[in-house]
Amino acid sequence: MARRIFGVIAVILFVGAVVAGLELYLTRPAPPPAPQPPDEQTALLPPTFLDQGWSGEMREAFYYTPQGSRLLPYAFLLALEQPGREALFLDDRHIAAMGFLPAPAASVRNPDRLPVGFAKDPAPGGPTGPMVGLTCAACHTGEVTLAGARVWIDGGAALGDFQMLMTRLSKALDATLADPVKFARFAARLKEVPQAVRPLLEATATELRRIEAAAYTPHPYGRGRLDAFGHILNAVAAEALQQDANFRIPDAPVSYPFLWTTPAQRYVQWNGVAGNPIGRNLGEVLGVFGHANLAGGNVAAFSSAALIDNLKQLEDWVATLKPPPFPQNLLGPVDPMLAATGAELFKTHCAGCHGGPEYRLTAPEETEGGRRWLAVTMVPQDVVKTDPKMLTNFAGRTAETGMLAPAFGGAPKVPAGGILLLTVNAMVENDLRARGITGDARKAYYGWRFAPGSDKPQAGWSAPLAYKAGPLAGIWATGPFLHNGSVPTVYDLLSPEDERPKAFYVGATRYDAKKLGFVSGEDELSAAEKAKAFRFDTALPGNSNAGHPFPEPRLKPQDRYAIIEYLKILEGPR
Template identity: 25%
Template sequence: MSLATNTKPRRTWLAVLGLVVLFGIAAGVYGWVKFFREVPQPAWITDDPEMRFKYGSIGAEADAGIPYWIFYVLPRVFPDKLPGPGGYASFGVAWEQGMELPVGFTKKTIGFDRVANTCAVCHTATYRESVDSNPVFVPTGPNHTLDLAAFFRFLIDCAKDPRFDADVLMREINLVTDLAWDDALIYRYLLIPITKKRLLERQTQFAWLYHPAFPEWGRGRDDSMNLTKYFMIEWPMDDTFGPTDMPSIWNLGKYQADKGHRMNFAGDSHNAYSVVIDSALGLLGAPPKDNAEFLKQIDWMLDYLKAARAPAYPFAIDTVLAERGKAVFDATCAGCHASERTGTVVPVEEVGTSRDRMETWNEKAAYEANKVVTEMGIKREGLVEEPLRGYVAAFLDGIWLRAPYLHNGSVPTLRDLLEPPAKRPVTFWRGYNLYDRERVGYVTAGEDAEYYGSLHDTRLKGGGNQGHNYGTGLPDEHKAALVEYLKTL
């Protein structure tokens, strides 16, 4: 009798313990599924190299990703914070017909669907042959229409607004999708408040975007080294301001360190491997979760970019005139742009262009950034730990698609670049993708250019069009021949 009495409570206790364990396991599985389960992207992205470049994840969703439905409704809730009508399209993103997201925006499930970015957001060019034609997309080309600073400010400004609230956002989300009851609770009580908090935590790092003394970056420009200073090494804001054009990143294999080639406009990085790593880390916003997987992605990306080639000029070329232009090029341009000097740094005193980009970076910043990456356990040659002294003499492959010109995008067309600085346009509209075949660049004046573009004023900080006087004294017929030849590169 006594033994039976003692056994019954023990069985009850074991049953309760078993239920608790089962509940804990179920809760753990549920939590893993809802917050951490990683689902591979579909094969139409991962199996096609071009699609992978445009839409493939590089791992940014884990720390920098925004929950999909929050991302979806932000333009609907905050149209007043967009640069114009059209939702995310107003930022000048490259957006292919029929695609759910713009080029360079990734969607991946890690528990829940998240949206992040990849290199293609800044490095996919578009151009149109006529006013009523569809855009042609060129992966690895410079996205000269993207208003990156406006996109950054949009996210911060939304988070600062009282309307970034669970009631407001859930009301809008419920208009476009029917979330399961538990997903609705997760969005309301976890994802919306956490997303708001994480965006607001970035305010200090983005403070220089609101600096009253700084002009707008403008479409197609990026103050990349200040981004590195304020995000990677978390330096306090200073008075430097040096936006540059989005660069093309095709054919990176042409840069060879053993020939003294340097990367980035001011030659502040040793090689392409380092540039791709540092750019990807900027997109991740945090150390990689798995270094081996991250570096595997980097290796794939670098192989893709080495194999990519500049597109051929898509319009008719006067071959006779171009042949005459080659002689002009050989006499006027080849010394920097088709010689052993190509890819190396030319002193700023010689080229005479704006110093603003150089002044955003220094050897101490390079040392600190290299230290941060090394502490992540990532090995690369990295950033150059010495004073910057000029700008890299650019390779000219695909130069026809790389307008506006000079490192800061301050000269609208190749024909304008051959004019003395005093005769170059003082202001122009950048970011309109209608191609100008006559002057070789993009259309930068008129109602449409003004509607779609942003005003570049060469008199403002970071926008000067001085320097690079090569070829400015040529006769007009030689300039015309030279421009015709440059179309062939």
């Protein structure tokens, strides 16, 4: 299978050797995108924001602080055109068509108006200059259209199409190489000699073809979903470990989870396997082009492109993020009597797993210093009965150890998650040790997730196979629902399985305040809205909308609406 995963760093270094001696100046600041004709200019209105506890400055920092993701050269992205068009790849309309959020304006942190969650890496780079990649906000900034207003939800579930982005980048690079006129415009924007640019662009195009191929799945993810663990395990166990046999098709996409309250939770990720924040965040970087270096199997020398300090800073910012308040000024007032009825129903039927308005905390004796975390409930899959593919793909995946066999007692094959855990822990420890960060300062990087008297961070959930039932404050702004995004509204989730939509559209942002979710039905959307959205088919593998059969017997419609009314005002943990 022609999917051998080569690191972009190796490719760039190789090409750097080929063109050694050429006087390139790609490290100079790239010029701003060329002005576009009026029909290419975006008509998008500027976004508005809800009070989630962040200042504009903090929001901007979260949007553009790099985390160590290196996708392609920064200057190349600025100069790149769309395939088949002269318009720039970063044109607002093009970015929005892929579900990502164009920046409203240039700023000190984002002088070239990168889309939200695209960030320039601080490393000087090779002959192509600094790289650009993704940061947290690309997947964790939502958008909802409320009463005609574009409202951005900080820490919410994004609606970007990851596979579409990779495919269009790859095709844009290939088109630039194939078309002499397009290539001349590209080189002119870089202000470089075309002959010097071509081999570097060819290397970048080769790498993007590899990335596109590695992201291929028989059924597209669509908007707002990604098989994060599939990509992370491929990056570590196949690419970094140089074991082609360990590659698996990343075919268990999940919705991007919302971020508020996550820094306080005992377990995170849909399957609960992450037990400390720095390990979770570093693993995420490896899945989005963070480039793991396993140093020939020398665990003490493992490293990556991940920016550990930035990851900690991003986590600290998220810890201050509040759930988005339901905007009654835009969507109408909450019915207090109906919400009161819903509160009683929620307490009876929902709070046992999800908590709220009183939230359970871990026992003081579980964590060093008596620190307490939100005690999230892990619900076994055979109880919740939702689509199992995400769980089984991760738990059932094994990997050949290759150069890491000595670290696993000589075992030729181990669970792939074990290789990830070893890799992430070693990278964090190596980084902290190299900088002399010890004691309480070290433990702060791990979010203080240590058992009393232990020097090792606490582990995540392991068995049985289960999905996390997290807090629901702010849930109104985070559809579609279930871990795989297979149910469009809260009303549908509270309904029997046979009443849930078998297909719906993801990507339209008009909001349904009655059912709590996006307007998504075949008969509800215009032809233009459907053309820009993704049709979600629950009959496809990994897309099942079954499960969550709670409560039993099923609630009557008026009781479902009562719970919905209460969810609009459910407060998060204090």
